Amino acid sequence: MEKTQILSEINEIFKDVLDNDEILINEATKASDIDEWDSLSHIQLVVAIEKYFKIKFSSSEIREWKDVGEMIKSIQSK
Amino acid sequence: MKSFNEIKKNLKKDFSSLKKIRVAVVGDSSTQFLTQSLRGYAYEEGYDFEIYEADFDQIERQIFDTSSSLYEFKPEFVIIFQGTQKLIKKFYKVDKSNATTFSEEHIKTVENFYFTLTNNLKTKVIYFNFSEINDNVFGNFSTKVEQSFTYQLRKINFELMNLSIRNKNFFTMDYCAISSMFGKQKSFDSKIYYITDMVLSLDVLPWVAKNITDIISAISGKFKKCLILDLDNTMWGGIIGDDGIENIQIGDLGIGKAFTELQLWIKQLKERGIILAVCSKNNESTAKEPFEKHPDMVLSLNDIAVFVANWDNKADNIRYIQSVLNIGFDSMVFLDDNPFERNMVRTHVPDVLVPELPEDPSLYLEHLLELNLFETASFSEEDGDRTKQYQEEAGRVVAQKSFTNEDDFLADLNMISEVKGFNKFNAPRVAQLSQRSNQFNLRTVRYTEDDIEKLSSSKEHASLSFTLKDKFGDNGLISVIILLKQKDTMFIDTWLMSCRVLKRGMENFTLNTIIKIARENGFSTICGEYIPTSKNAMVQDHYARLGFVEENSKWYLNVSNYQEKKCFITANY
Incomplete structure (x- = not known):
């Protein structure tokens, strides 16, 4: 799947999970850029993305992501 | 979920x-x-x-x-x-x-x-x-x-x-x-x-x-007491009026096993004290036929406290069932396979819980089990007799119609009330009433069994429990009074009563008993209080009706010039 396609789909997941319709993410977006994105909601995001794409991340992937771009790479690799 | x-x-x-x-x-x-x-x-x-x-x-x-x-x-x-x-x-x-x-x-x-x-x-x-x-x-x-x-x-x-x-x-x-x-x-x-x-x-x-x-x-006192059942395609497969008794699916016929097992579970609920009622669009005799004649039916007419089968709308019928049982709408659950009826009841009687049912009857029971509809916080052996008590009540309603004079009717009931303090035998039931009673409850203070046992030996309190039986049956323990001794005044901390004994003169009998206790112990005044909740409007005029006088939102009654109130209940101490 194309990066831009994945980005727009996970943007919707971010909006829903973080309960904020104004969130607009790009590949460089980091947790520190979004107020609602803390270590707890991060877990919710992981679970929601796994369910949506019907994939499973490894625990090291989850810990190593620095930004949205790396998340997208993980999704693409599945 | x-x-x-x-x-x-x-x-x-x-x-x-x-x-x-x-x-x-x-x-x-x-x-x-x-x-x-x-x-x-x-x-x-x-x-x-x-x-x-x-x-x-x-x-x-x-x-x-x-x-x-x-x-x-x-x-x-x-x-x-x-x-x-x-x-x-x-x-x-x-x-x-x-x-x-x-x-x-x-x-x-x-x-x-x-x-x-x-x-x-x-x-x-x-x-x-x-x-x-x-x-x-x-x-x-x-x-x-x-x-x-x-x-x-x-x-x-x-x-x-x-x-x-x-x-x-x-x-x-x-x-x-x-x-x-x-x-x-x-x-x-x-x-x-x-x-x-x-x-x-x-x-x-x-x-x-x-x-x-x-x-x-x-x-906290919020739980379900009654399960109202639709019949066709809810308690058996098929429509009794169209298919006839030989062709409804229950037992070995078709997917009858799913209905049999659902009925077995419902029977267990009944035996632990959930009141069962029927609300079905049918002629009454047709609707009762499977209960009377079908060998594979688990539920019998004896299990059903109120049986309503007619062609009126179900919201009205549920209101009728509520009026007979005298319990809150929010303590009732209604099961019906028909989405139209479910929505109709949800719209018109919103406090009744109406769970969705899967289309496939073989999923009914599993679905209902997941919902955990009947969580409870107490259980006593007499809970299982509750259906019988409501059937007796239905008998009283019929008897009452044959008397034109209310006093004659009450006198004819031969009512006897056993009055006792709290003890370890009645503590579970007293606590249960304290948790359950919402309507006839003046201050809605909840007590656990533990609290009740402590109260039974408290020097600052006098406690009373009342049973009521009559010629139709025994209602068991139905009213609780907790009095707090304050100098020359007895404060009514708790006055609650089961609604199934309303209109029997139990309030008069209870007050007579309170006054008797106050006199024996040298108190000159009784003080009561009404604390409104969303459910106890029924007793907002309780103390006024009994002749108490209001002062600073408390109600007072003088012991010395109290005239014994009329009642037809014999005390048994």
Whole structure:
């Protein structure tokens, strides 16, 4: 799947999970850029993305992501 | 069930009009998601849970240090969550020579938690039991080895039930049942566990929150008392009026087994005290035919307290059933396979709980089991007789119609009331009435069995319980009075009565008894108070009706010039 396609789909997941319709993410977006994105909601995001794409991340992937771009790479690799 | 994400969104909503309950959560794993889902789920049920969350893995320190912030918070409920993942670690560290006493030691610790908490706080304890796993150190053979984790784990779960029986304010949250419903793979996400130290998956959290809320809600007096049943395609497959008695599916015919098993479960509910009623669009004689003649029917007409079969709309029929039973709409559940009827009842009688039913009858029972509709906070042996009592009541309604004069009717009932103080025999029923009575309850103070036993020996209080029987049957213990002695005045802390004995002159009889006690003990005044709730408007004029005089929103009655009120009840002390 194309990066831009994945980005727009996970943007919707971010909006829903973080309960904020104004969130607009790009590949460089980091947790520190979004107020609602803390270590707890991060877990919710992981679970929601796994369910949506019907994939499973490894625990090291989850810990190593620095930004949205790396998340997208993980999704693409599945 | 809503998802965790949906429930979490409730946290932003306005809780201000909801009933506040103070809840403390302590766990040996991270509990942030648990507290979020608990508060979010409780919102759906109309509660504002004010939650105190202890830092994780602080259970012993928080509980055994009675100056900890847990005690400062003064929770009404303390939820203790210890997970199997932590228990197993503890077990593996135990010297093998002590493995066989591991469960005993654990139960001792839990009971210590309970005693320390309840000796220092007026609180109830809700403890998660454990998801049952096999660690496969012995494989299936572990069931033959007392030293195995599997054996010790299951023994703990078993002993937790005994601990709950021993201690009235200890309640087990049956997490084991939830986790087996989900399976370990869905209820536990090992990846998330290793990253965050959370042992409950996002999928299982709403169910955990629901079950905790169910327990708290039942203890707080909100629970279901009555199940109203549609018949065609709900209690049997097919339509009795069209298909005839030989062709309805029950027992071996078609998918009849699904209906048989549903009826078996409903019969169990009836035997534990849930009142059953029928509300069906049918001719009455047609609707009753399977109950009378079909050999595979589990439920009989004797199991049904009120049987309504006609062609009127179901909302009106449910209102009628409510008026006969005299219980709140919000304590009723209505089962119907027809979405139109379900919506009709939801719209017109919104307080009645109307669960969705799957289209396929073979899924009915499993679906209903998941909903845990009938959580309760008490059980006494006489609960099972409740249906009989309501049938007797229906008999009285018919008898009353044959008397033109109410006094003649009451005199003809030959009513006898047994008046007793609280004792260990009636404490369970007194406590149960205190938890259940919403309508005829002047101050709605809830007492547990433990409280009632304490009151029975209190020097500052006088307590009375009343039974009522008549020629139609025995209603059992139906009214409770708690009097607080204040100098020359007796303050009526509690006056409550079961609504099924309304209009029998029981109020007059009760007041006569109160005055008698006051005279014997040299009190000159009786003082009462009405504290309004959403449900007790029925008694807002109670004291005025009995001749009390209002002063500063309290009601007073002079003992010395009291004229005994007319009643047709004979006392039996």
